[in-house]
Amino acid sequence: MKKPLNIVYGVDERPPLGVTLVSGFQHVVLMSIRLLFPLLVAREAGLPPERILDVVAVSMLVMGAGAYLQSLSSRPVGSGYLCPPSFTSAYIAPSLAAARAGGLGLVLGMTVFGGLIETALSRVLRPLRPFFPPEIAGFVVLVVGVTLGALGTRNLLGIGVAERAGGPGPDLAIAVVSLVTMVALNVWGTGLARVCCALVGMAAGYAAAGVAGLLTAADFEAVAAAPFFHFPSLAHPMWRFDAALALPFGVAALAACLRAMGDVTTCQKMNDAEWTRPSLRSLSGGVLANGIGTTAAGLLGTIGVNTLTSSVGLAAATGVASRRIAHAIAGMFLGLAFLPKAAALFAIMPRPVLGATLLFSAAFVFINGLQIITSRMLDIRKTLVIGLSFMTGLSVDLHPAFFTALPPAAHPFVNSSLVLGTVTALLLNLVFRAGVRRTQTLTVEPGAVDSVGITDFMEAQGAAWGARRDVIDRASFNLAQSVETIVDGCGPGGPLEIQASFDEFSLDLRVSYEGAPLELPERRPTNEEIIASEEGQRKLAGFMLRRHADRVQSTHRAGRSTILFHFDH
Amino acid sequence: MDLREEAVGDITVLEVKGRIDSGTAPVLGEKLTALLGAPGRRLVLDLRQIDYISSAGFRILLLSAKRADEAGNRFVLCGISGKVRQLFDLGGFLDLFAISSSREEGIAAVQ
Numbered sequence: 001m002k003k004p005l006n007i008v009y010g011v012d013e014r015p016p017l018g019v020t021l022v023s024g025f026q027h028v029v030l031m032s033i034r035l036l037f038p039l040l041v042a043r044e045a046g047l048p049p050e051r052i053l054d055v056v057a058v059s060m061l062v063m064g065a066g067a068y069l070q071s072l073s074s075r076p077v078g079s080g081y082l083c084p085p086s087f088t089s090a091y092i093a094p095s096l097a098a099a100r101a102g103g104l105g106l107v108l109g110m111t112v113f114g115g116l117i118e119t120a121l122s123r124v125l126r127p128l129r130p131f132f133p134p135e136i137a138g139f140v141v142l143v144v145g146v147t148l149g150a151l152g153t154r155n156l157l158g159i160g161v162a163e164r165a166g167g168p169g170p171d172l173a174i175a176v177v178s179l180v181t182m183v184a185l186n187v188w189g190t191g192l193a194r195v196c197c198a199l200v201g202m203a204a205g206y207a208a209a210g211v212a213g214l215l216t217a218a219d220f221e222a223v224a225a226a227p228f229f230h231f232p233s234l235a236h237p238m239w240r241f242d243a244a245l246a247l248p249f250g251v252a253a254l255a256a257c258l259r260a261m262g263d264v265t266t267c268q269k270m271n272d273a274e275w276t277r278p279s280l281r282s283l284s285g286g287v288l289a290n291g292i293g294t295t296a297a298g299l300l301g302t303i304g305v306n307t308l309t310s311s312v313g314l315a316a317a318t319g320v321a322s323r324r325i326a327h328a329i330a331g332m333f334l335g336l337a338f339l340p341k342a343a344a345l346f347a348i349m350p351r352p353v354l355g356a357t358l359l360f361s362a363a364f365v366f367i368n369g370l371q372i373i374t375s376r377m378l379d380i381r382k383t384l385v386i387g388l389s390f391m392t393g394l395s396v397d398l399h400p401a402f403f404t405a406l407p408p409a410a411h412p413f414v415n416s417s418l419v420l421g422t423v424t425a426l427l428l429n430l431v432f433r434a435g436v437r438r439t440q441t442l443t444v445e446p447g448a449v450d451s452v453g454i455t456d457f458m459e460a461q462g463a464a465w466g467a468r469r470d471v472i473d474r475a476s477f478n479l480a481q482s483v484e485t486i487v488d489g490c491g492p493g494g495p496l497e498i499q500a501s502f503d504e505f506s507l508d509l510r511v512s513y514e515g516a517p518l519e520l521p522e523r524r525p526t527n528e529e530i531i532a533s534e535e536g537q538r539k540l541a542g543f544m545l546r547r548h549a550d551r552v553q554s555t556h557r558a559g560r561s562t563i564l565f566h567f568d569h
Numbered sequence: 570m571d572l573r574e575e576a577v578g579d580i581t582v583l584e585v586k587g588r589i590d591s592g593t594a595p596v597l598g599e600k601l602t603a604l605l606g607a608p609g610r611r612l613v614l615d616l617r618q619i620d621y622i623s624s625a626g627f628r629i630l631l632l633s634a635k636r637a638d639e640a641g642n643r644f645v646l647c648g649i650s651g652k653v654r655q656l657f658d659l660g661g662f663l664d665l666f667a668i669s670s671s672r673e674e675g676i677a678a679v680q
Contacts, residue, residue, distance in 0.1 A: 451590055455621065473652045481623050484591050488625075524661055530624075531631050541624035544659050 004273040008195065008319035011081055011271045015322050022196045023320040024328030027084055027311050028336070029202060030361070031063050031329070032346040033354060037087035037095075038302045041107055044099040057232030057337040059087065059302040064333025066293035066305055070286060071326035079260075079286030081267035082315050082325050083307050085293050089147075090255040091304035093415040094248035101245070105237030108298045110249045112239060115295030115304065117253035118260075122287035125261075126280060129504055130433065132261060133466055134278055136425050138372025139386050140255075141262035143393055143421045144309040145366030148358050150397060156355030170212040175352035178205030182360045186317055195318050198357060205353030219348040226344040232337060236301040248412035253294075255419050256306040260290040263307040266368040269375075270316050276375075276468060277504070277569065313361030316368065377472060379463030381432035385425055393421020436464050442498040446487045454480050458500065465502045471567050474548050475500070475507055478565045482511050482518065485541040489534065490515045490561070502569070509565040517554055517561040520546040572600055577676055580611045586618040589626030597626070601633040610642040613675035617648025627660055634666055643667075647675035 001010075009015040015023070035056055042055045066085035072078025091114065098107040125132070153159075156179075158171035182201030185193050193200075209215045261278070264286035269275040286307065294304040315321045336342045373386060396403055396417040403414040414420050442457050444450075455476045462472030479498065486492055493514035501508045520542040529536035546552050551566035570593035571586040581604055589597060604612050614630075616622075630646070637644035647669040649657055657663050669675035 449592075451588060451592070451621070473655075477621065477652070477656065480590070480621060484623050484625070488591050527631055527635075527665065530628050531635060537624045537628045540627060540660060544624060544656070547659055 001271065002273040003271065006316075006319055007271060007321055009322040011267070011321050011323050013322050014324055015320060019192065019195050019320060020322070020324055020328045022192070022199060023318060023325045024332055026196065026199045026314060026318070027067075027325065027329050028332045029199065029346060030311055030314055030357065031084060031086040031308055032060075032343070033349065033357075034086035034088075034308070035059055035343065035346065037089070037092050040092070041095045041099050041303050042104070044096050045104040045107060047104060053230055053340055054232045054234075055302055056340070056343050057230065058234065058300045059297075060333045060337040060343070061232070062293060062297045062300060062302055062305060064330040064337070065296065066289065067326040067333070068330040069289040069292060070307065071323040072285070072289070073323070075281070075285065076288060077285055077292060078289045079264040079267065079282045080323065081264060081271070081282070081286075082311075082321050082323050083263050083267050083286060084311050084326055084329050085290065085305040086308040086311070087303060088256060088259070088306035089416060090252045090259065090306060090418065091249075091294075094245060094252050094412065095303045097248065098242070098245055102240055102242060103237060104301075106240045106242055106245070107303060108236060108301060109239035109241045110245050111298030111302075111304045112295050113241060113246065113298075114249040114253040114256070115291050115293070115298055117250055118257050118291030118294055119288060120291075121253070121257045122284050122291055125284045125287065129280070131426065131430060132258065133376075133429065133504075134265065135373045135376050135378065135382055135386060135466055136422075136429060137258065137262040137265045137278065138369050138375070139389060139425055140258045140369070140418070140422055141266055141309065141372060142366060142369030143390065143418050144259060144262070145313075145362050145369050146394070147416075147418055148310055148313075148365060149362035152355045152358030152360075152362055154355065155351045156359060158351060170214065171352045174205055174208040174212055174214060174350060175356045177208040178202060178353050178356035179360060181205075182356065195320050197318060198314055198360065201360070202349075202353055202357060205350065205356060209350035209353060214350045214352075215348065222348060223341055223344040226340040228341060229338055230340045234300060239298070251412045251419055251423070252304065255422050256290060256294070256304065257287050258422055259309065259418070260287050260307045262369065262372070263309055263312050265372055266309075266312050266316070266365075267321070269368065269372065270312070271321055309365045310358060310361035313364035313368070316364040317361060375468065376466040377459075377463040377469055378466065379460070381436070381464065382466055385428040385432060389421045389425035389428060392424045393417040396420050438465075438503060439499060439501040442500075444483055444496040444498065446492045446494075446496065449483060449487055451480050451484065454483055457498075461500055461502070467502060467507060468569060471507055471569050475509055475565070475567055478545050478548050479509055479511070481541055482545055482563060482565075485538055485545075486511070486513060486515070486518055489538045490518055493559075504569065506569050507567040509567075510562060511565075512560065512562040514560055517556040518542060518545075518563055520552055520554055520563070522546065570596065572597070574604075580613060580676055580679055582613045582615055582672060582676065584615040584618065588621040589619060589629075590621065590623045591625040594623075594625040594629045598629040598632065601629065602636070605633060605637045605640065605642050605644060608640045608642065610637075610640070611679040612637070612642065612644050613669075613672060613679060614644070614646050615648045615672050615675070616646060616653060617650070617672075619653055622653060622656055624660070627662060630662070630666065643679040645669055645675045645678045647672050
C-alpha cells in the first residue's frame with residue numbers, strides 16, 4: 001500500500017493529538033447533522049420530548065460505537081478504515097412508514113430485521129461479487145455524491161423554507177462565506193489549516209449567520225433550556241415485526257450494503273496510490289460492521305445506520321484518513337450522549353452552513369465514485385448499466401410527482417434516486433451478464449495473422465468483462481507478441497488456438513498449436529545476440545513475454561505446444 | 570504502419586504511426602537505413618503515435634542506433650509514454666537509447 005500525495009495521515013498513521021481531536025470533531029459535527037432522521041421518526045411515532053432526548057442520546061452512542069467497529073482491522077468485523085456511520089436516508093422512508101403503522105416498537109423490530117439482512121449479506125459477498133461489480137459500487141458512490149450535492153444546494157439556496165423578509169440573499173451570503181472558507185483553506189491551506197478546513201468553514205458560517213440574524217436569541221434559548229447532563233434510558237416499546245414491511249426494509253438493507261461497499265472501496269482507494277481492486281475482506285468486514293450497527297440501533301432504540309459518504313469525503317478533502325480519528329469520534333460521542341446541550345448546539349446549525357458543508361464533501365464523493373467506475377473498462381453493456389441507471393435514479397428527483405402517483409407497493413423502490421438507481425443497475429447488470437462468456441476462444445491461421453484483430457479481441461473481451469485497463473494492455477501485448485513469434489519461429493503446423501478466461505481475480509491466456517515450443521528465457525539476451533540473428537530477437541520476445549505476465553507455463557506434448565500466461569487481476 | 574518524414578533545418582524527424590511488428594519492422598528498418606546511411610546525419614524518431622512494438626521493432630531500433638553510432642550520426646527517440654514506455658522498460662531499452670520526452674526536446678538534443 002502506497003500513501004497518495006494528497007493524504008496527510010494515512011489509515012495506519014498516528015496523527016498528533018491536536019489533529020486527531022480537531023478531525024474527530026469535524027466528523028462528529030458532520031455525523032450529527034443526520035440526527036435529524038431519528039428525530040423525525042421519533043416524532044412520527046408520537047414520542048414525548050423526554051423520550052426523544054433518549055432517542056438522540058442512544059443514536060449518538062450507536063454512531064460512536066459504529067465508528068469504532070468500522071475502524072477495526074482484525075477479522076471478521078470492521079473495514080479497517082475511517083468510515084464512520086450515521087443515520088441514512090435509505091432507512092428513513094420505511095422507518096417513517098413503520099412509525100405510522102405500528103409506532104416505535106415496529107420501527108425498532110424492522111430495523112433489527114434490516115440489520116440482520118445486512119449481516120447475512122456480508123457473509124456471502126464473495127459469491128455475490130459478480131452481481132455487485134466495482135463499477136456498480138462506484139455508481140452507488142457517484143449517486144450518493146449527486147444526492148449529497150443536491151441536498152447541499154437545496155439547503156444552501158434556502159429552497160423549501162418559508163420566505164424570509166430579506167429573500168434568499170442572506171442565506172446565499174452565509175453559504176458563500178462558509179464554502180469559500182472551506183475551499184480556500186483546503187486548496188491553499190497547509191498543515192492544521194487544511195486539516196480543519198470544514199470546521200473553520202462551519203464556524204465562519206455560524207458567525208455570518210449571527211451577523212445576518214439567522215441565529216437568534218430563540219435558538220440559543222433552546223440550547224440553554226437543554227439539561228447539562230442526561231443519563232439515557234434504554235427502555236422502549238417491545239420490538240414488533242410486520243411482513244408487509246419486510247420488502248421495504250429488505251430493499252433499504254440492500255441499498256445500505258451497496259453504499260457501504262462503495263464507501264469502503266473509496267476508503268481503500270483513497271489510502272493507496274497503487275489501488276487496483278476492492279479488497280473483499282475489508283468490504284465484508286465493513287458490511288458486517290454496518291449490519292451489526294443497524295441491528296444494535298434497532299435493539300437499543302433508534303433507526304438504521306449506514307457508512308456516511310460525506311464523512312469519507314471529508315477525510316479525502318482534509319487528507320486525514322487515520323483510523324485513530326474513528327477512536328476519537330467514538331470517545332466524543334460517548335461523552336456527548338450524556339450532554340444534551342451539545343446536541344442542541346448541533347441542532348441549531350443554520351441551513352446555509354449545513355448546505356455548504358454537504359456541498360463541499362459531495363464534490364469529493366462524486367469524483368471518487370467516478371474514479372471507481374472508470375477504473376474498469378466499460379463496453380456498451382456496462383455503459384448502459386451505468387448510464388441508464390443513473391438517468392433512472394435521477395428521474396426520481398426530477399419528476400417526483402410521477403413516482404408519488406405510483407401504487408403504494410412500488411414506493412419502497414422509487415422513494416429515492418439511490419434506491420431506484422441501484423435496483424436498476426443491479427437488474428440491468430443481471431440481464432446483461434447473460435450474454436457474456438467468461439471464457440472466449442479465437443483461432444488464428446498462421447498464413448493470415450491479423451495483429452490488429454488479435455488486439456481488438458482482447459480489448460472487446462476486457463470491456464465486456466469490466467477488466468482493468470492495465471491488465472488488458474499487458475495481455476494484449478503477450479497475445480500479439482506470442483502469436484507473432486510462434487508464426488515466425490516455431491513453424492506451426494496448423495491454426496493457433498487461443499483461449500482467454502477471466503474472473504474478478506485473474507486473467508488467463510492459453511495459446512496452443514502444433515509445433516516447436518516457444519522459448520521463454522529468464523535471462524535477457526545481449527544486444528549483440530538480438531542484433532546478430534532472428535534467434536536473438538525471438539529470445540528477446542520470450543524474455544519479455546515471461547516478464548510481462550505474473551506467471552507463465554510452457555508445455556510440449558505429442559508435438560503440441562501450449563503456453564499459459566497468467567495475469568493477476 | 571504509416572511513416573511521415575519532416576525536415577527541420579538539417580534535422581530529419583520521422584514520425585511513426587500504428588504498429589511496429591515483424592510485418593512492418595523491415596519497412597521501418599529500410600527507411601532508417603536510408604536516413605542514417607551517410608555520416609553527419611541527425612534524426613529524431615517520433616514514436617508518440619505507435620500502439621504496439623514487438624521484439625522485431627526493438628531489434629530494428631537497436632540495429633539503427635548501432636549503425637548511427639558507428640557512422641557518427643545523432644539518433645534520438647521521442648514520444649515514448651504509457652504502455653509503449655512500459656515495453657521499453659520491460660525489454661531493458663530505456664537506458665540503451667537516447668530518449669527525449671518531446672519532439673522539440675529531441676530536435677534540441679541532436680542539434
